Amino acid sequence: MDQVTLVVVRAVESGATTTKGIIGATGLSRLKVERALGTLEKQKLLFRESRGSWALGIPVRPTVRQCGSCTLCCKVLEVTDLGKPLNTVCNHIQAGGGCEIYSERPRQCRSFSCAWLQGHLDDDWFPETAGMVAHFGLDSLNVQVDLAAAERWREEPYFSKLCELSLKGLRVSEGHPYATLVMVGNDKYLLLGRTIVPDPTLFGTAFVPITHDSFRYWKATSLEHLQRLNDRVIEIQRIRQEFGYCAIPDDDDPYPPYRPSLLQQPEQPGAAGAP
Numbered sequence: 334m335d336q337v338t339l340v341v342v343r344a345v346e347s348g349a350t351t352t353k354g355i356i357g358a359t360g361l362s363r364l365k366v367e368r369a370l371g372t373l374e375k376q377k378l379l380f381r382e383s384r385g386s387w388a389l390g391i392p393v394r395p396t397v398r399q400c401g402s403c404t405l406c407c408k409v410l411e412v413t414d415l416g417k418p419l420n421t422v423c424n425h426i427q428a429g430g431g432c433e434i435y436s437e438r439p440r441q442c443r444s445f446s447c448a449w450l451q452g453h454l455d456d457d458w459f460p461e462t463a464g465m466v467a468h469f470g471l472d473s474l475n476v477q478v479d480l481a482a483a484e485r486w487r488e489e490p491y492f493s494k495l496c497e498l499s500l501k502g503l504r505v506s507e508g509h510p511y512a513t514l515v516m517v518g519n520d521k522y523l524l525l526g527r528t529i530v531p532d533p534t535l536f537g538t539a540f541v542p543i544t545h546d547s548f549r550y551w552k553a554t555s556l557e558h559l560q561r562l563n564d565r566v567i568e569i570q571r572i573r574q575e576f577g578y579c580a581i582p583d584d585d586d587p588y589p590p591y592r593p594s595l596l597q598q599p600e601q602p603g604a605a606g607a608p
Contacts, residue, residue, distance in 0.1 A: 334471070334472065336537075336556050336559070337361065337365050337368075337369050337556065338369040338372060338373065339472060339537075340359050340361065340369075340535050340536055340537075340556065341355055341359065341361070341366060341369040341370065341373070342373070342378075342389070342470075342471050342472065343535045344358040344359050344535055345379070345387055345388070345389055346389065346470055346473070346475070347521075347535065348411065348419075350386035350387050350388065350413050351385075351386060351387070352366060352367065352370065352387075355370075355387070358535060359535055359536075360555070370387065377390055378390055378391075378471060380440065382413055382414040382439065382440070382441065386413045386414075388413055388414070388440075388441050389470065389471065390440070390444060391444050391445070391469070391470065391471065394446055394451055394469075395451070396446050396450040396451055396452075397450070397451065397452035398449065398450050398452065399450075400430070400450065401430070401461075402429065402430040402461060403430070403459065403460050403461040404423075404426050404430055404431075404432075404461075405460040405461055405464075405465075405466050405479060406445060406447060406460065406466045406468075406477075407422070407423040407425075407426050407432070408420065408421070408422045408423065408426075408479065409466055409477045409478070409479050410445070410466065410477055412439060412441055412442060413441065414439035414440070414441055415439060419477075419516075419518075420479075420480050420518060425438075445468065446468070447460060447466050447467060447468045448467040448468055448469060448474070449467065451469075453467075453469075454467060454494070457490055457491070457494075458491075458494075463482075463485065463491065464478065464479040464481065464482030464485045465477065465478050465479065465482070465485060465486060465491070466479075469511070470511075472510070472511055472512065473511050473512045473513070473514050474498055474499075474502060474511055474512070474513045474514070475514050475516065476495065476513070476514065476515045476516065477516050478515060478516065478517045480517070480518055483517050483518070486515050486517070495513060495515070495524055496524065496526050496527050496546060498513055499513035499524040499525060499526055500526050500546060503525065503526075514533070520532075521533060523538055525538075525540050525547075525548040525550060526545075526546035526547055526548060527546045527547050528540075528547050528548045528550065530550055530552065532552075533552060534552050534553055534554060536553040536554060536555055536556055536558065536559050537553050537559045538550050538551070538552050538553065539551045539553065539559065539562035539563050539565075539566050540566070541566050541569050541570070541581060543581070549581045551585040552585070558586065561586075561587055561588065561589070562585075562587065564587075564589065564591060565582075565587045565591045565595070568591040568592050568595060569581070569591075569595060571592075572592070572595055572596065579595060579598070580595070580598035580599060581598075582594070582595065582598055
C-alpha cells in the first residue's frame with residue numbers, strides 16, 4: 334500500500350467519511366484521493382455504506398472467544414451507517430447484552446471483531462473489564478478507550494502490554510508492520526514503545542531509537558515532509574553504524590544534504606548512541 338493510500342485510510346479511520354472530507358483532512362488533490370478510494374474499493378478494503386459515506390471493510394477474522402455480556406464496542410466505536418457517533422451507547426443494545434438488529438446489523442458491525450475476541454490478548458483485556466476495545470485496522474492496532482476509564486490505558490498491566498505490541502509493530506522483521514494508536518475521546522496518541530506521541534498527523538511520524546523502548550520523533554505535515562524526515566533518519570542510522578554515535582537534531586523540517594549538518598551536531602552530554 335503506497336503512502337497516499339495509507340493517508341486516505343488514516344483519514345477514514347479518523348472520521349473523514351466523504352470524498353470532500355478526505356480531501357479537506359489530507360490536503361491531497363481530488364484526483365489522488367479518488368484514485369486511492371478506487372484502489373481500496375477494488376481490493377474490498379473500503380465500501381460505500383447506505384448513507385453514502387466511506388467505511389473501511391476490514392476482512393472478517395476468526396474468533397476464539399465469545400462476546401458474552403460485553404457490548405463496549407457498541408458504545409465506544411462509530412457506526413456511520415446507523416448514525417451512531419463515537420462514545421455514544423447504540424440504541425439497539427438489549428438489556429443484559431446483545432443486539433436487537435443483530436441479523437440485520439450493518440456491514441461495519443458484521444466485519445468487526447476485537448483483538449480480545451481473536452485471542453491476541455489475555456483476559457485482562459476483556460473489553461467490559463478493561464474499559465478499552467483493541468482492534469486491528471489495515472495498518473494499525475487501534476485502542477478505543479471508554480471515556481468512563483479515560484486513563485486506564487496508562488495503567489498496568491495495560492501500558493506495558495501496549496508498549497510490547499507497539500515495538501512488535503515497529504519491527505518489520507517480526508511480521509506485518511503496524512502502528513499502535515490509542516484514542517481517548519477526541520485525543521489520539523501514537524505509541525513508539527514507551528514514547529507517547531500526542532496528536533500524530535495523518536502523514537506519519539519519523540523516528541529513531543534512543544533506547545530499546547524509547548524514541549526521538551518528528552511529526553510529518555505532508556508526504557514530502559515525511560520523505561525528507563525519513564531520508565534524514567536513514568542518514569542518522571548510517572552515521573551510527575559508521576561512527577557508533579550520531580547526535581539527534583532538534584529541527585523538524587530538514588532539507589538535503591543531511592550528512593554535513595548531522596556531523597556538525599554537538600554531542601549531547603549523556604546521550605545514548607546506537608542501541
